[in-house]
Amino acid sequence: METAMKxxxxxxxxxxxxxxxxxxxxxxxxxxxxxxxxxxxxxxEEPIERVAEGGEKALDExxxxxxxxxxxxxxxxxxxxxxxxxxxxKQVPPGVLEVMRVPGVxxxxxxxxxxxxxVDSLAAFKEALESGRVxxxxxxxxxxxxxxxxxxxxxxxxxxxxxLGEVLWVARALVERLEQLPQVEHAALAGSxxxxxxxxxxxxxxAASRRGRAVTDAFVRxxxxxxxxxxxASRATVFLKTGLQVDLKIVEPDAWGSxxxxxxxxxxxxxxxxxMALDRGLKINEYGVWKGxxxxxxxxxxxxxSALGLPWIPPPLREDRGEIEAAQAGALPELVQLDQIKGxxxxxxxxxxxxxxxxxxxxxxxxRGYAYLAVTDHSPAVRVAGGVPPEKVAERIAAIRAVNEKTxxxxxxxxxxxxxxxxxxxxxxxxxxxxxxxxxxxxxHAHFSLDRQRQTRRILKALENPYVHVLAHPxxxxxxxxxxxxxxxxxxxxxxxxxxxxxxxxxYYARLDLPDTLARRAGELGLTVSLSTDAHAVxxxxxxxxxxxxAQRAWLGPDRILNTRNLKELQNxxxxxxx
DNA sequence: GCCGTTTTCGGCCCGACTGTTTTCAGTCG
Numbered sequence: 001m002e003t004a005m006k007x008x009x010x011x012x013x014x015x016x017x018x019x020x021x022x023x024x025x026x027x028x029x030x031x032x033x034x035x036x037x038x039x040x041x042x043x044x045e046e047p048i049e050r051v052a053e054g055g056e057k058a059l060d061e062x063x064x065x066x067x068x069x070x071x072x073x074x075x076x077x078x079x080x081x082x083x084x085x086x087x088x089x090k091q092v093p094p095g096v097l098e099v100m101r102v103p104g105v106x107x108x109x110x111x112x113x114x115x116x117x118x119v120d121s122l123a124a125f126k127e128a129l130e131s132g133r134v135x136x137x138x139x140x141x142x143x144x145x146x147x148x149x150x151x152x153x154x155x156x157x158x159x160x161x162x163x164l165g166e167v168l169w170v171a172r173a174l175v176e177r178l179e180q181l182p183q184v185e186h187a188a189l190a191g192s193x194x195x196x197x198x199x200x201x202x203x204x205x206x207a208a209s210r211r212g213r214a215v216t217d218a219f220v221r222x223x224x225x226x227x228x229x230x231x232x233a234s235r236a237t238v239f240l241k242t243g244l245q246v247d248l249k250i251v252e253p254d255a256w257g258s259x260x261x262x263x264x265x266x267x268x269x270x271x272x273x274x275x276m277a278l279d280r281g282l283k284i285n286e287y288g289v290w291k292g293x294x295x296x297x298x299x300x301x302x303x304x305x306s307a308l309g310l311p312w313i314p315p316p317l318r319e320d321r322g323e324i325e326a327a328q329a330g331a332l333p334e335l336v337q338l339d340q341i342k343g344x345x346x347x348x349x350x351x352x353x354x355x356x357x358x359x360x361x362x363x364x365x366x367x368r369g370y371a372y373l374a375v376t377d378h379s380p381a382v383r384v385a386g387g388v389p390p391e392k393v394a395e396r397i398a399a400i401r402a403v404n405e406k407t408x409x410x411x412x413x414x415x416x417x418x419x420x421x422x423x424x425x426x427x428x429x430x431x432x433x434x435x436x437x438x439x440x441x442x443x444x445h446a447h448f449s450l451d452r453q454r455q456t457r458r459i460l461k462a463l464e465n466p467y468v469h470v471l472a473h474p475x476x477x478x479x480x481x482x483x484x485x486x487x488x489x490x491x492x493x494x495x496x497x498x499x500x501x502x503x504x505x506x507x508y509y510a511r512l513d514l515p516d517t518l519a520r521r522a523g524e525l526g527l528t529v530s531l532s533t534d535a536h537a538v539x540x541x542x543x544x545x546x547x548x549x550x551a552q553r554a555w556l557g558p559d560r561i562l563n564t565r566n567l568k569e570l571q572n573x574x575x576x577x578x579x
Numbered sequence: 580g581c582c583g584t585t586t587t588c589g590g591c592c593c594g595a596c597t598g599t600t601t602t603c604a605g606t607c608g
Contacts, residue, residue: 029591033580066581104597106606139605144598385608386592445608446595 005173005224007041007048009241010076013085014038014069019097020088022107036064043355043537052077063355095121103151103481104144112137126152155480161199163479165509165546167244168193171203174222174246181218183211185253190263195315196549198512199479202245204263212250219248255287257300262286268320269313276308276324316552334557336531338548340564343372343411344541346418346441346472346506346532351396352377353385355537358403358413364538365411371567374414374439374532375400376472379428381420382445390433393417397436412567414438418472423447423454425461427468434467439574441504443472448485456488460495469577470530470562471496473506473513481510489518493525500577502562503527505554507547508534519554528573529554530562 018034021027040063041048051058052074059070072082099119100110113119116137117128127133129149134140171189178187184207188194191204209215216236220228229237229245236248251259262270262285274284283290288298289307297307305312310327314335317323326332348354349361356364358375365373377396380387388396397415404413416439420428427434427442434440442462450458463471474492475484496503503522506513511534514522522529531551533543551561558564565573 027580030580032591036581064581068580104606108605139599139603141599147597382608 005047005170006077007044008170009224010048010073011038011041012242013076013082014041014072016097017082017085017088019100020092023092023096023100023110024088025107025111033064033069037069040064043539048073049077093120095124098122099125102148102155104148105151122152122156126156154483161201161480162244163509163512164193164196164198164200164549165543167200167203168546169542170224170240170242170244171205174203174205174224177222178205178207178215178219178248181207181209181215183209183214183218185209186256188260190249190260191247191265194264195266195318196546196553198515198550202247205246205248206256206259206263207248207250208253208256208259209250210252215250216248249286251286253299254295255298257302257304258284258288258298259286261301261304264315264318266319269318269324272320272324273308280308282307314552316549317555319553333555335552336548336556336558336561336564338545340558340561341370341531341544341548342566343370343374343563343570344533344535344544345374345439345470345530345563346376346416346504347373347535347541348377348385348418349375351375351388351399352382353536356535358400359406360538361535362403362407362411362413364541366407368541368544370411372412372414372570374416374441376416376418376439376441378445379417379419381422381428385445387420387428388417390429393429393433393436416440418443419468420445421458421462423450423458425458427462427465431465431467434465437467438571439470440468441470441472442468444474444476444485448476448482450485452486452488455485456491459487459492463492463496463499463501466578468501469574470502470504472504472530472532473508473511473534474503475513475515475518477511477513477515479510479512484513484515489521493522493527497525497527501528502530504530504532505547505550506532506534507543507545507550508540509543509546512546512550514550514554516550516553519550519556523554523556523560527560528562529556529560532563 014034015038018031018038022031051062056070056074059065059073060067076082096110096114099105099113099122100107113125117133119125119128129145129152134145171193175187175189178184187205187207190206193200193203207215212233216231219236220231220238224240225238226241227239234250238246240246249259249263277284281291288295289304297303302312311332313323313327313332347361350357361373361375378385378387380389400413400415415437417437418441421442421444422428462468477484503514505519519529529551531544531547533540533547535541
C-alpha cells in the first residue's frame with residue numbers, strides 16, 4: 001500500500017513557514033500560498049515522492065504548487081530540510097507559534113504580546129492573561145481577556161492530542177513497515193486509535209517477535225523518526241518528524257493476543273476485565289491469562305476473552321460503557337461495517353467550496369464501489385464556502401442529472417444541498433427551491449453562541465421544515481478549536497424521531513459530529529443515522545472509515561444507518577420523509 | 580507564492596463578528 005508520510009512532513013514545514021511569515025508581517029497572499037499548498041499536501045493520498053519522480057515539472061503541475069514550492073519539495077526530499085524554514089526559525093521564537101494557535105490570536109496580537117509583554121510560550125500567555133497584564137495593551141478589555149483565557153484552556157485541554165484522522169494513515173504505514181521486518185511475526189495498531197477514539201495522544205503499536213532488540217533497533221531507524229526517547233528489548237518510544245509520539249511494544253508471539261488486548265485498552269475496560277479475572281482465580285497481564293503459574297490463554301484476543309467466558313469484544317466498544325455486561329449476557333450489538341456502506345451522504349463539489357468536479361466525484365465514488373453519492377453543496381449564507389444562490393440551483397441540478405446520464409447512474413448522484421440554518425431557524429433556501437432537491441441536509445455554520453433555549457428552538461424549527469431530511473454535523477464542533485454548541489439534544493432527537501428524520505455522523509476528521517456518546521443516545525432513541533464524510537476533495541471520501549468507527553463506538557448496527565440501504569430503499573425513505 | 584482564452588505582472592473573497600472603539604482593527608470562515 002502506498003503511504004504519504006512525506007506529504008505530512010512537508011505540509012507541516014510549509015504550514016510553519018506560513019505561520020512565521022504571518023507573524024513577521026509578510027504578504028498575506030504569500031502566507032496563503034504556503035497554507036494552501038500545505039493543505040493540498042495533507043489532502044492528497046498519493047505520496048509526493050512518487051510525483052517528484054517526474055521532477056520539478058511534475059510537481060509544478062499540481063495545484064497550489066508552483067516553481068518555488070516545487071523546488072522546496074525537492075530540496076526537502078533530497079536533504080531532509082528546507083533552508084527557508086530553518087532561517088525563519090532563527091527569527092521567530094517557537095513558542096510564539098503555539099500562542100498563535102489559540103483561537104482569537106492572530107499574527108498581529110501575537111506580535112503585540114511578544115513585543116510588549118515578552119509572551120513567547122503558552123505558559124507566558126496564560127500568566128499574562130491571568131495577571132491582567134494584557135489589559136495594558138491597546139485593544140484589550142476584560143471581555144477579550146476572558147475569552148482568550150477560555151480559548152487557551154481549550155487548546156491546553158486538547159493538549160498534544162490530535163484528531164484520529166490526522167494520524168491513522170501514518171500509523172498504518174508504520175505497521176506495514178514493521179510487518180516487513182524479518183524478525184516480526186505480526187504487527188498491529190493498538191491503543192485508542194484502534195478503538196477509533198476521536199483524538200489520540202500518541203500511537204501505540206504492537207509487534208510480536210522473539211527478537212525484540214532487533215525490532216526496536218530497526219524501528220528507531222525508520223526514516224520518519226526524528227528523535228528517540230528510549231529503546232530497549234521490549235519497547236521503544238520515538239517522536240516522528242511530524243511531532244507525533246509513537247510507542248512500540250514487543251511481545252513474544254505466544255503473548256500476541258494478551259498483548260494486543262492490554263495495549264488496546266481502554267484502561268477502564270482492562271481494569272474491569274482484570275477484576276473479573278480475579279473473581280475467577282485468574283490473573284491477566286500483557287503476557288497472558290494465568291491460573292497460578294500456568295498460562296491458560298494469550299495467543300489470540302479471542303482466547304483471552306474466552307478464558308473469562310466472554311465473546312471477543314470489538315475494540316470500538318472497549319470503553320467500559322456496558323460492553324462487558326452485554327458480552328456476558330450474550331447481547332453484544334451487531335455493529336455497522338465499512339463494507340456495508342452503499343454511498344456517501346454529504347459531499348461538496350466545485351459548485352460551492354469543493355475541489356472536485358461532479359465528474360471527479362462520480363468517478364471516485366465508483367472506485368469505492370458506491371451505488372450513490374449525495375452532492376450537497378452549500379447554500380449562499382455560508383459565504384466563505386461560495387454557496388449556490390437559489391436562482392442557480394436549477395442549473396446545478398441539471399448539471400448533476402447530466403452526469404448521471406453520462407454514467408448511467410453508476411454511481412447515482414443525488415441532487416442535494418447542505419442548507420444553512422439561520423439564527424431564527426429559518427432556512428437559507430425558500431421551500432420551492434428545497435422541493436426540487438432530492439436530499440436536503442440542514443446545518444449550523446454561524447451564531448454558535450446562542451443560548452441553549454434559542455439554539456434548541458432554532459434547530460427544531462429547521463427540522464420541522466417538511467423538505468428537510470437530515471440534521472448535518474449537529475453540534476458544529478471542531479476538534480480542539482470550537483466547542484459543541486449548546487442545545488437540548490434529547491428534545492431535538494425526540495423531535496427528529498417523531499418527524500422520521502435522520503441525524504448525521506459527519507466523518508470529516510476535524511468534526512466527527514455527532515460525537516460517539518451523542519450518537520449512541522440517538523441510536524437508543526431509535527433514530528436513523530446518516531454517515532458522511534463532508535468531503536471537499538475526492539481524497540476526503542476515505543473519512544467514511546472514521547464515520548463508521550464513530551458509529552461503532554456508538555453501538556450502532558447496520559439497520560440504524562441510512563446509507564446501508566440500497567438506492568431504491570434510500571429513495572423510498574427520502575420520499576417517505578416528505579409524506 | 581500561485582495563477583493566467585490577460586502568457587507576464589497584477590490580482591488574489593470579503594463580509595460578519597467581536598470587542599473595542601468614537602470610526603476601527605483583528606480574526607474568522
